[in-house]
């Protein structure tokens with residue numbers, strides 16, 4: 001990690017804080033934010049001391065740094081409610097949503113270090129280029145629903161849709177992608193590894209009660225499902241509490257194993273799917 005540098009040119013007036021709207025409010029403490037500043041050519045950690053109020057989250061304080069000391073600081077955010085997935089960063093070494101991370105989590109009097117996501121290329125300061133994930137998302141074969149019932153409806157039982165509904169909670173924050181060692185430490189693996197967020201998407205479709213498509217050859221041969229060794233780091237990071245490994249990756253692995261190494265089980269499941277036609281994902 002780079003040596004921290006005091007980048008601030010002036011500290012705000014003690015005992016007061018300026019919000020993004022320009023309102024001045026009373027504050028209780030002063031905090032030091034150690035932020036990575038730089039671009040693809042390189043950068044360094046810079047210290048900014050600003051006031052903080054009780055109940056604030058990391059993103060609040062970063063906005064105060066931006067409003068008072070570093071107007072050119074690049075930071076991505078949108079909802080400030082833990083739902084858009086934009087404000088992901090590494091706070092004191094752990095991937096987190098900045099808008100959902102309370103300042104009270106950290107030891108008073110010690111700097112709070114905020115770095116950009118390490119797995120993705122730097123754009124500027126705390127903003128990274130996460131387009132790898134969207135490229136992988138484009139390669140996921142879409143839902144191929146079975147034909148409608150005679151009355152024109154698509155009926156599903158609630159018990160059959162519960163698992164896909166859990167997986168559908170994903171907010172695409174990419175914290176799981178960031179922490180996954182398969183691509184975090186091995187840039188070269190990005191060519192052949194979709195990553196946990198995309199495995200969640202594959203599982204959501206594979207388990208969908210209306211879907212007829214078979215994505216198992218794609219998962220095995222091009223998406224690197226076998227590279228995942230179920231360390232569960234991704235599950236620990238998920239702000240939506242999705243059980244990524246237990247409820248998405250392991251069931252996908254089981255399906256792939258059944259398809260390739262247990263043809264009897266594969267045939268049995270095919271019959272149980274009530275004769276629905278399966279579409280080969282690799283023909284798309």
Ligand code: SF4
Nearest residue numbers: 180228230231232234
């Ligand atoms: S469980 Fe698999 S996908 Fe999740 S972090 Fe570990 S290796 Fe990556």
Ligand code: SF4
Nearest residue numbers: 170171173174176238
């Ligand atoms: S699965 Fe969880 S950690 Fe991964 S992108 Fe979705 S919400 Fe974020």
Ligand code: FES
Nearest residue numbers: 079080085087099
């Ligand atoms: S700003 Fe939307 S999740 Fe943090």
